Ligand SMILES: Cc1cc2nc3c(=O)[nH]c(=O)nc-3n(C[C@H](O)[C@H](O)[C@H](O)COP(=O)(O)OP(=O)(O)OC[C@H]3O[C@@H](n4cnc5c(N)ncnc54)[C@H](O)[C@@H]3O)c2cc1C
Ligand SMILES: Cc1cc2nc3c(=O)[nH]c(=O)nc-3n(C[C@H](O)[C@H](O)[C@H](O)COP(=O)(O)OP(=O)(O)OC[C@H]3O[C@@H](n4cnc5c(N)ncnc54)[C@H](O)[C@@H]3O)c2cc1C
Ligand code: SF4
């Protein structure tokens with residue numbers, strides 16, 4: 001008989017909207033073994049092609065099925081440094097699980113082996129039972145490397161550079177390390193103690209983390225290399241600069257970028273009302289513009305912060321939405337509403353400048369655009385006013401220009417992303433490498449991590465030649 | 467790191483602190499600011515201008531007014547205490563160059579961030595006149611420093627308890643007419659900057675203002691500090707803090723500063739109870 005797909009146990013929707021704790025509770029030991037047994041151990045391993053860092057998926061699943069969780073996670077760690085994070089946040093349905101034979105057999109991708117959930121379980125298990133091996137640090141080389149930023153690209157680069165025996169110093173602008181994993185993705189999706197654990201591992205390996213240090217302002221890259229004795233630099237400064245739509249009323253009170261909204265709640269802990277000094281805006285009816293993970297996180301955060309009504313306003317339909325499927329499903333369970341095929345035209349406010357409405361226009365889907373998705377076309381005459389008191393704009397980020405502006409020799413493309421050698425991640429400036437969102441535009445955790453590792457490998461080679 | 471080296475009370479609610487911050491002291495230029503955070507996970511990040519710096523000693527000077535919870539907490543810090551988190555220098559430096567005749571206008575606490583600009587403008591070879599204003603005599607700060615640096619200092623108070631009884635706009639208008647400055651720099655409460663910028667506008671004088679919006683990261687990531695300048699959205703922390711005063715949408719900026727007013731008042735009240743400060747005293 002066929003083994004049924006093991007559903008992920010979660011906090012009930014009506015309970016979780018009133019707390020910040022993780023929604024998905026995680027498999028039990030018996031559940032994970034049952035789910036792992038659904039894997040057919042395909043000879044041609046199609047799932048591996050879907051994983052950006054090519055984890056040996058059937059191998060780690062096999063160990064999980066046998067209950068050998070520590071061995072399972074060791075297999076994953078050969079390719080990915082952050083399995084408890086990627087197991088939670090990878091868009092599995094468009095990566096590894098998209099190619100899974102089991103899903104194909106059922107003609108239903110939701111029936112694929114739950115690769116991410118198994119990955120998450122074994123990684124959590126190893127962490128909680130202290131079964132992880134502290135990575136071996138190489139013989140000291142006398143070389144020093146500066147790593148800019150502390151997001152997933154930088155974390156993985158720092159670990160591999162340290163393994164290479166170099167002295168590694170990370171520089172982080174904010175007062176807390178972790179990048180988007182800390183200030184962007186909310187606690188209910190990625191507990192911060194997991195990110196902290198990964199950073200502690202780096203420190204245990206001898207990596208120095210300097211917070212409150214904005215490279216380009218506190219000191220320039222050229223100073224780090226010429227005056228402070230760093231032989232090479234890795235830049236993982238992320239995306240930065242939130243995009244706005246340039247529509248009327250965007251600077252009224254109650255209009256936020258998703259970055260600000262989420263940073264207030266996550267980094268500044270504003271959700272802890274009465275304890276945190278950073279205030280929150282009182283919202284009752286919230287419109288979130290956008291359809292990606294950032295929009296889902298903002299909408300679900302708004303719900304948890306007490307908004308009665310939260311609506312995702314998206315120009316296309318559910319099929320085109322780039323967010324992880326699971327997050328969309330969770331958002332719906334939590335009562336977030338979805339208004340598809342609508343685009344904002346302007347935001348209105350009362351006499352005190354506080355948002356009181358949004359004008360939306362209905363769209364229909366036209367021909368596919370450059371992204372391959374059908375583009376929304378506004379239907380003239382379909383404009384309509386809607387009541388909202390808060391607007392959260394989650395339509396993406398532009399790349400942060402600070403390092404480019406303060407570093408001679410680094411070249412960027414039209415969108416401001418660093419131009420790098422695809423094989424080595426080296427920028428146009430010798431000895432300076434880059435990876436993650438600053439190169440890829442807004443991408444994913446696993447892609448950022450993959451680039452960090454690729455760069456570190458090339459940097460280890462480069463540093464040997466010095 | 468970030469140890470407080472000295473502390474003075476300049477007026478009832480204004481404090482000067484010299485803080486050890488080697489890298490910031492070396493890199494900073496007039497017009498730039500820092501962001502500080504303290505009190506563990508729950509503390510707020512607040513921006514303060516670097517009023518002075520000593521690169522040899524490796525220290526910066528902050529001058530701040532205790533207006534809300536975080537600035538009150540900071541005021542309780544003593545020499546030897548350390549500030550957990552201090553980031554800077556942030557923002558673009560003031561466009562200091564030789565204009566010819568410069569008038570610098572400071573209101574309230576704005577006199578502090580104005581001081582390094584007055585120094586810079588003098589060093590660049592300008593003739594500099596200063597207009598400084600405060601609500602009353604007790605709130606006036608740095609008069610001696612200004613007098614020692616500028617070519618002329620005009621002091622005004624709202625209530626006439628010291629200097630001339632006027633708002634800064636009055637002597638500013640006179641100077642626009644008689645002295646005809648080439649550049650005016652204005653730093654103070656937003657409402658004062660608005661009216662001072664309106665005063666210079668008819669004369670077409672290049673007018674620089676330093677905007678003090680609400681900020682979080684200070685690195686261009688959150689967009690919370692945005693203002694409308696000449697119809698376009700700009701981020702004060704990276705595009706500013708200084709802008710052409712005639713291009714600023716003041717009304718929008720003033721509205722945005724009030725976003726969290728009621729919550730801040732609650733917190734302010736709480737911190738007064740904790741600090742045994744009588745209402746109205748600070
Ligand atoms: C709300 C949200 C939800 C997301 N959800 C998902 C998801 O579910 N799945 C997924 O795969 N991806 C998701 N992403 C995308 C993912 O988080 C990013 O692709 C990834 O974090 C990029 O990693 P990074 O290392 O390039 O940079 P970041 O994580 O952006 O980190 C960059 C760090 O560098 C610091 N920095 C920047 N400039 C400087 C400087 N000059 N000096 C010093 N420090 C500097 C920043 O403060 C920051 O801490 C999400 C993103 C957001 C915003
Ligand atoms: C670039 C920049 C430079 C600054 N330089 C100085 C300086 O050198 N000295 C100084 O005393 N202050 C300066 N400020 C203002 C200072 O940041 C605020 O006074 C501080 O954030 C208040 O924090 P709080 O927690 O004590 O008060 P809160 O409780 O946050 O606020 C108390 C009161 O201050 C108002 N307020 C809140 N934030 C700001 C703000 N950013 N600007 C103006 N008013 C605000 C509130 O509306 C409220 O009325 C500067 C601001 C900016 C943006
Ligand atoms: S890292 Fe992501 S894509 Fe790769 S196997 Fe794990 S969940 Fe799938």
Ligand code: SF4
Nearest residue numbers: 039040042047100101
């Ligand atoms: S494709 Fe699916 S069934 Fe086949 S090995 Fe990979 S996970 Fe297992």
Ligand code: FES
Nearest residue numbers: 684686688689703
């Ligand atoms: S303070 Fe966040 S962008 Fe300026």
